[in-house]
Amino acid sequence: MLKIFSQVKTRLKPISLSRFNFIIAAWLALALNFTFYQQSLHYADLTGAHSAIFAIGLGLVLTLYYFIFMQILSWQWNKKWIACLLLFIGGCSAYFVNSMGIMITPEQIQNMMQTDHTEALNLLSWQYLVWFVLMVVLPIGVVIILPVKKDTLLPLLGKKFGSIIVAVALAGGAVYLNYINFSSLFRGHREVKNLISPNNVFSSGLSYYKKLSYKPLPLLQYGLDARHNTAATVNQKPKLMVLVVGETARAESFSLNGYSKNTNPELAKVTGLINFTQASSCGTATAVSVPCMFSGMPRTEYDERLASHREGLLDIAKRAGYQITWIENDSGCKGVCNRVNNFVIPDDIKKKYCENRDYCLDGVLLESLQRYLEQIPATDHRPQLVVLHQIGSHGPAYYQRTTPEFAPFQPICDTTAIQSCERSKLINSYDNSIVYTDHILSKIIGVLAQNDKYQTGFWYLSDHGESTGENGLYLHGAPYALAPSQQTHIPMMMWFSPEWQRSRPQQVACLMQQRQAKRGQDNLFPTLLGLLDVESQTIQPKLNMLAQCANP
Structure with missing residues (x-):
């Protein structure tokens, strides 16, 4: 297998780092986020050519957003592992967004961090395995064998700076031409950003990390005045409540x-x-x-x-x-x-x-x-x-x-x-x-x-x-x-034993x-x-x- 990869790699023509970064950006933006585009078009409520223009604008802006990100962070020494990391995280999160409609929020990150291995394994399936091979493993394999030209520092800086200026201008133009629709979408439906992979993982992960970064605080006592009104239950059996x-x-x-x-x-x-x-x-x-x-x-x-x-x-x-x-x-x-x-x-x-x-x-x-x-x-x-x-x-x-x-x-x-x-x-x-x-x-x-030892009560929710x-x-x-x-x-219900009801008939009637x-x-x-x-x-x-x- 390694020999085949090596043979394929030698036959491929090296591409520039900027083109490499653009390919990664386009894949992240266009291949992984069809639920984002679907929901965005739904909220925009456009038809015909207007819908097509807005969809093209969204795809262009998201591609350029990732391209600018890649141009800033991706260099000769780290380009491959940056790309592989983004493809891995983006591909994995996109499966749950696209197949289950799950928004990646700080709360979802919290759920993930607090889950156990059994609960996590329940989310895996053969469909996920197929997705993982096609949308994660294969793209990463392409990245690994794709040759990239080596430029000296000054020419590379010039190309990066120039491409970023062009990307910002193109993205700004696309937003300007669709400003009303962009403004309406991201002001009225800000939640759609949680559908954009892998951006959703990084932004929500950062929010979750900020919570963890707080210094542990001492336990605050609460309800120090709490007392059991034993006069209310004198000559009665103690209570047993099952929640x-x-x-x-x-x-x-x-x-x-x-x-x-x-x-x-x-x-x-x-x-x-x-x-x-x-x-x-x-x-x-x-x-x-x-x-x-x-x-x-x-x-x-x-x-x-x-x-x-x-x-x-x-x-x-x-x-x-x-x-x-x-x-x-x-x-x-x-x-x-x-x-x-x-x-x-x-x-x-x-x-x-x-x-x-x-x-x-x-x-x-x-x-x-x-x-x-x-x-x-x-x-x-x-x-x-x-x-x-x-x-x-x-x-x-x-x-x-x-x-x-x-x-x-x-x-x-x-x-x-x-x-x-x-x-x-x-x-x-x-x-x-x-x-x-x-x-x-x-x-x-x-x-x-x-x-028969207690007055018994039951509350389920x-x-x-x-x-x-x-x-x-x-x-x-x-x-x-x-x-x-x-x-x-949610479902919620209560039940009280006959003895509890006799001792507190007004309470039970009030709840009824x-x-x-x-x-x-x-x-x-x-x-x-x-x-x-x-x-x-x-x-x-x-x-x-x-x-x-x-x-x-």
Whole structure:
């Protein structure tokens, strides 16, 4: 192979460095970014010749942009590895942009950095391998064998300077001739820049790095005034609240919310279930939504940096006297469970639900909860808050999030290359994962209903939703302002044992009244503390669902 490369290289006529850089720039601009052009033309809403002129202008400007970049950074000594690096990064990012409609944002970079190897491997497929060979390996191979003339420094500087002046002039002229369309696009739809590979990786990566470059800050205590109002529960059993944080479940796929397919056969039979039909998330990715919902900050005021070094909901409940336990079956708690008890799932339970799978089935949470409750000493009368973090409907391997017993919708998409599946099969796979979640949640409620040591309560809400091909989008993580409802409209429901309802009938009635109201993760912090009879100045009445009625 090396001999063939060498023979081909000797037959090729050497080209100038400027021409070499222009070839790389043209490939980056024109071969990798067809989704960018598609979306840009959609937003421009032009037809006929006007559309063609605008498309040509976009391609020219982007090519010249990369050419100027290459002329500044690419020299005789580093030209090949600069080109290979850009081709590698651009080719890899372009696959996800073009095949799944994913925008490369700082949040997506954060998701990538916080993911584990199993989650990353789920994104790989034979389609990705084909793309990688054709759009990454082959271009890099061409770059390696392409001979480039060697110029002395002064002539090279002259050529670079002259070509940059010409490129700037041409780009400026193209923008001037299409100024209204360019201005409208990049002012009204700035997000399209996140579709331009590999520029999106570098710009978003830089934004993410700036966050990391901040010096670690000391932990800020929050809610120091928190106290458990024991007078409210005198002569009553202690409370046990189980909070289930779902993963990638969207409200529109729950039959409880009107979906045509019966994805909630078991929850539909649960007496006393309070289903909130208009709940929304704080973010479109776990790395944002989970810290946000536990922070005490509403979405519009959420400060990620502050949340990362300030106590949150679990710390406050713990300070008030609750035993806090986190049971994990996803990719981590994103820092919110760092200062509370983390239940170690026993090996025998893992063996049952985790073997031969990329992640454990959520049945591992159900049995871990049962095991944890069994281990609480009879003399331990502390109130309990248990958080279960699901794998839920985590994509793209939806077909692995359920079992044959809970996969009524067939045929399915049994690959991680979900963009290549028939839409009906993909939806079946996703819906089956919701059916399994329905089963697990109903069984958790069943465990709580049979517990006679505590007043028991249950709250479920997903961290965010999911796109399954609507408008060419897949997975999640879109910028919130642009995210479709599939990524932000989440399922949320509560249940309370008869004993809890008898002790707090006004609270339950108040919550029932809000089933069709706009609620969501912003309400978790104040409402959960209120349900737990925790008093603190950190509770915002306007977000506390228990404060929305005359006699909560």
